[in-house]
Amino acid sequence: MASEHPRDRFGLRDAFAEAVAGVGARTGRLLLTVLGTVLGIAAVVVTVGLAQTGANRINERFDAVGARHASAEPATRDNAQGEAQVLGSLPWDAAARAERIAGVRAAATISTVDTDGATITSVPVNDPSAAPRSSPAVLATSPHLLEAVGGTLSQGRFFDSGHDERADRVVVLGVDAAARLGVTRVATLPSVFIGDEPYQVIGIMDSTERRNNLLSSVIVPDGTARADFDLSKPQAVEMLIQVGASPVLIDQLPVALAPTNPNAITVNAPGKPSSVQQDIQSDVYVVFLALGGVALLIGGVGIANVTLLSVMERAGEIGLRRALGARRRDVAAQFLIESVIVGGLGGLIGASSGVAVVAVVSLMRQWTPVLDLRMVLAAALAGAIVGLLAGLYPALRAARMEPVAALRSGL
């Protein structure tokens, strides 16, 4: 006994090596053992993978429109009578101020113009007895409206700062307003009449990504609205921004627009996907994760069963190990580690299959698969934990075996 090194007595390294050998000796059974875990982990990975891919697609769409537009308006507060009370106001150069902020590509003020009941027609009103027909709304904006709302013209041009400064009587018609007023061609220099005054139509706007009411409105320059209709201040600012500029905007825009009272400005800037989308996603998550959880539970029971069977079959081996000096805990550790390895393998196989399924589905739908690869490791870990839990009872049974009885059952 010259060379007794208690530290070299059966340690974790030995237990692990024995467990690997034990699992390796029964590869045929291994596949059957891990089936449930593979299915469970695969279900979770497919779920999360498709949810992530789907979320990415929602985000892509969201980015396309929502994430690039923002607006600001004076804040409101309900007064004692329950009426909305406007707290602040926007300056006439709000659009220019907004455009000076980094990340704002274009900005335009938008206001509804009160024409004091004046009818809007394409010919002078010469029949006061005619029943007044409802007229298109009149909106006043600054020159960069098209860029700010992502609008396009089908004919003509939009007014510029010159028109604005000179308060020229020019209008751009929304495509629906133009149809209603019977204006079809800008090239013929048509006019529309607001009350008795003619306004030259210089363009027809046929689409917009924001403020759809623009298409049914008569759009005049701010300067013109101030001169002709006493518009006192702009009501809102629309902006085209760079994706991700929201935090800067929320931070700087109120100060830029109302340096003395930034709280009086409300900024509507894109943030995270809306709560509706998140709700849908989390519902999907919950359902599929629950399914995956059930599959994992079944997988765990499967591992527990086969490991228990294996313990019974290997009673002779357990007896032999005890005869050679294995303690109960050494035997327990070996079987527990075997079970963890089996669970971990199931997790890895399941995660890999799950990734493959997500990739194939994405390919068929021409999506960009989005998969956090850490999830694959997490899945393997989850499998190992399932294995650990599943192995507890069989390991206990193995440790409890009496050596003599175990030896008698042969190897």
Added chain:
Amino acid sequence: MSTTQASPASDKLPPHEPVPVLSLRGVSQDFPGTPVVRALRRTDLDVASGDYLAIVGPSGSGKSTLLNQLGLLDRPTAGEYRLRGVATATASEKVRTVMRARHIGFVFQSFHLMPHRSVLDNVLLATLYSGVPRAERHTRAMAALERVGLGHRTRFMPTTLSGGERQRVAIARAVVTLPDVLLADEPTGNLDSASSAAIMDLFDELHGDGLTLVVITHNSDVAARAGRRVQIIDGHLAELP
């Protein structure tokens, strides 16, 4: 009560006499049941270092029960068993396990080799639990296999070996930890006479090297090789001439 006079002899031994490796005093083992099986009855036995002891007796007489006691695989219902002078009957499980790993080597009738592990792995298994330094394990296992004449079979699987070869692997596994005592329960019970003779020759060699051997056997040739024989009948042990 004829047994009352059989008081322990070793307690009165003069101090210069060597302590026996194995020493049973009044060891009994009952197995619960109806009626209770009295497999071993008030057994006294001393085995000195270097002894070669054969245990004979009819089937069911208690030979394996005795060997399990000597190997610390089972606790006696009554009595005391000292291994190298250390009382073990009521010692902790941990102490018994450590003593078993360090001082006892087992050889079984049915070899008890792990079928999915190589010959070398089977021998290495014993070194895991007995505190053989990691760095020495491989060398010691190879040496043990050389010792039993299987140095050329280390990578074989046990299932490809003959019965005699398998038992030699088991013997290599039993001696790789350099135990004080080798306990063998019918080591030739599953072997033909030629293989049996080879195993007995190996035992003679190990005995010649100073190993203490306790061998259960039904085979009178095997028993004849031992320097000392005891017989068990119905749980009672008696020395044979």
